[in-house]
Amino acid sequence: MLTALVSVLFRPIRAGIAVFMAIAALFGGIFGFEKAEISHKKDGCLASFAVISDTHLTEANGRREVLEIGLEDMSKAKDKLDALVICGDITDHGYDSMWESFTLAMSRYDTSANDIMVIGNHDTWGSDDVAVTKANFIKYNKLATGRDISEVYYSTEINGYPAIILGSEGDHTYATVSDEQIEWFADEMEKASRTDKPVFIFFHQPINDTHGLPYTWEMKKDDEPGTGGIGDASDRILEIIKKYDNVFYISGHIHAGFSTEDDKTVYSSVERYDGYTLINSPCYMYSDFLRGGNFLNGTGYVVEVYENEVIFRARNFISGIWQPKYDETIELI
Numbered sequence: 001m002l003t004a005l006v007s008v009l010f011r012p013i014r015a016g017i018a019v020f021m022a023i024a025a026l027f028g029g030i031f032g033f034e035k036a037e038i039s040h041k042k043d044g045c046l047a048s049f050a051v052i053s054d055t056h057l058t059e060a061n062g063r064r065e066v067l068e069i070g071l072e073d074m075s076k077a078k079d080k081l082d083a084l085v086i087c088g089d090i091t092d093h094g095y096d097s098m099w100e101s102f103t104l105a106m107s108r109y110d111t112s113a114n115d116i117m118v119i120g121n122h123d124t125w126g127s128d129d130v131a132v133t134k135a136n137f138i139k140y141n142k143l144a145t146g147r148d149i150s151e152v153y154y155s156t157e158i159n160g161y162p163a164i165i166l167g168s169e170g171d172h173t174y175a176t177v178s179d180e181q182i183e184w185f186a187d188e189m190e191k192a193s194r195t196d197k198p199v200f201i202f203f204h205q206p207i208n209d210t211h212g213l214p215y216t217w218e219m220k221k222d223d224e225p226g227t228g229g230i231g232d233a234s235d236r237i238l239e240i241i242k243k244y245d246n247v248f249y250i251s252g253h254i255h256a257g258f259s260t261e262d263d264k265t266v267y268s269s270v271e272r273y274d275g276y277t278l279i280n281s282p283c284y285m286y287s288d289f290l291r292g293g294n295f296l297n298g299t300g301y302v303v304e305v306y307e308n309e310v311i312f313r314a315r316n317f318i319s320g321i322w323q324p325k326y327d328e329t330i331e332l333i
């Protein structure tokens with residue numbers, strides 16, 4: 001009875017998506033859309049994973065449904081994903097009820113071989129005691145992904161490629177990063193470099209003053225440098241990153257979308273530097289067109305690793321549409 005009622009309530013959401021998909025199929029070429037299932041862009045893909053960020057789940061069934069539609073798209077991939085990364089602000093306030101909504105959504109779909117959760121600032125707001133919010137992240141990480149962790153930062157692999165997850169240990173909008181986490185990160189980067197493979201770092205907050213920050217945080221021209229970024233630990237983290245080649249730092253937090261060259265006067269979703277690349281993932285649940293870039297919700301990247309390059313493929317997981325005008329290919333050194 002309850003299942004039937006929920007199905008009826010969500011019919012308008014799915015109906016609206018069906019209409020959008022039909023329009024995209026007819027006019028996709030004009031707008032640069034390609035309706036197709038998830039599959040490798042070309043032969044020789046060594047690893048592939050999806051990245052979304054800022055799902056901001058609440059107790060509302062509608063928000064969970066929006067996430068589930070994207071998870072369903074991933075679960076139907078022709079070439080199964082090696083990982084799904086949710087890059088922070090998984091919940092809106094970190095309450096148990098919100099985490100339970102997330103774990104319910106994740107339990108319904110087999111999206112990848114390795115689901116990876118990153119803590120965001122909103123995920124730390126479920127209690128005035130940061131020990132409680134840390135314990136909740138660890139608890140629901142286990143329930144949603146099966147992963148046992150003891151800190152909000154940890155490392156894993158995506159089909160053999162090093163993946164390092166950083167996380168705030170406080171409850172502020174900026175990140176609180178302990179000396180212990182910095183030392184751990186330096187050690188993990190040194191170990192990862194020995195593999196001679198690209199290294200993927202996931203942290204909810206961007207490096208300070210990148211992706212149009214501080215202006216793109218609240219669209220205020222008088223914001224102080226560092227606003228909207230990691231905060232005090234940013235320079236130390238960046239110095240470690242700069243020691244190595246083929247490093248990809250992936251963040252969320254800003255609530256912007258994809259960007260093209262025309263958008264980069266305000267916001268750039270991908271910034272290339274000597275040896276490393278910074279990628280800001282769009283906000284999945286809702287974006288803000290004022291910050292520049294494509295602003296449809298349900299968007300993220302499918303990342304494909306090849307012998308000599310890494311391709312970031314823009315996708316709307318809600319409508320099942322590729323948006324190739326926003327793709328980025330980074331040659332490996």
